[in-house]
Amino acid sequence: MDGVTIVTHPLVQHKLTLMRDKARSTKGFRQLLNEIGMLLCYEVTRDLPLEQVEIETPLGAMTAPVIAGKKLVFAPILRAGVGFLDGMLSLVPAARVAHIGLYRDPETLTAVEYYFKAPSDLAERLVVVMDPMLATANSAVAAIDRLKEHGARDIRFVCLLAAPEGVRKLRAAHPDVHIWTASVDSHLNDHGYIVPGLGDAGDRMYGTK
Numbered sequence: 630m631d632g633v634t635i636v637t638h639p640l641v642q643h644k645l646t647l648m649r650d651k652a653r654s655t656k657g658f659r660q661l662l663n664e665i666g667m668l669l670c671y672e673v674t675r676d677l678p679l680e681q682v683e684i685e686t687p688l689g690a691m692t693a694p695v696i697a698g699k700k701l702v703f704a705p706i707l708r709a710g711v712g713f714l715d716g717m718l719s720l721v722p723a724a725r726v727a728h729i730g731l732y733r734d735p736e737t738l739t740a741v742e743y744y745f746k747a748p749s750d751l752a753e754r755l756v757v758v759m760d761p762m763l764a765t766a767n768s769a770v771a772a773i774d775r776l777k778e779h780g781a782r783d784i785r786f787v788c789l790l791a792a793p794e795g796v797r798k799l800r801a802a803h804p805d806v807h808i809w810t811a812s813v814d815s816h817l818n819d820h821g822y823i824v825p826g827l828g829d830a831g832d833r834m835y836g837t838k
């Protein structure tokens with residue numbers, strides 16, 4: 630699938646299966662989402678450019694690589710996107726965070742914005758937008774629209790599960806935004822849920838319903 634990387638790492642696939650299981654507890658689901666966030670962060674940053682710097686080890690001088698160029702912004706879409714955040718920040722502790730508050734209107738399935746707060750220098754940063762479920766893609770498209778309005782130019786999207794419909798819609802609206810996901814499932818049902826999916830990610834991670 631063009632513009633999509635499916636993360637097939639065995640740890641990611643194993644943890645995803647545990648999360649899909651409807652018997653998984655809220656605590657277990659949240660823990661797994663955090664762990665997969667870390668693993669997906671590893672994948673989404675895999676091609677960051679390196680530069681050489683001079684350092685001194687206890688045994689002498691050497692030239693060694695460090696990450697070069699743009700700094701990162703993690704942009705979770707509230708509320709389920711927050712489930713990835715701690716895992717990602719544990720690998721990139723210096724990243725800034727942009728919060729984007731969107732919810733799905735249950736009738737129209739359109740994205741309604743209620744909060745937006747982002748660093749002012751988005752244009753100079755790599756922005757990683759995160760939401761566990763890429764379903765209709767209405768929220769993802771709206772979030773990326775807003776980030777671009779605020780200057781973001783270099784954007785990546787990370788999710789746990791995607792529906793083919795959501796992938797097509799996001800790629801059509803923002804062809805410059807590459808997608809990382811652990812799985813592209815079968816389809817969306819009439820209520821906009823991914824099938825077989827894992828249910829409502831926000832409800833499962835916060836124990837609401």
Ligand code: URA
Pocket residue numbers: 709762764821822823824826827828829830831
């Ligand atoms: N959001 C969810 O939490 N689950 C879905 O299946 C679709 C959207």
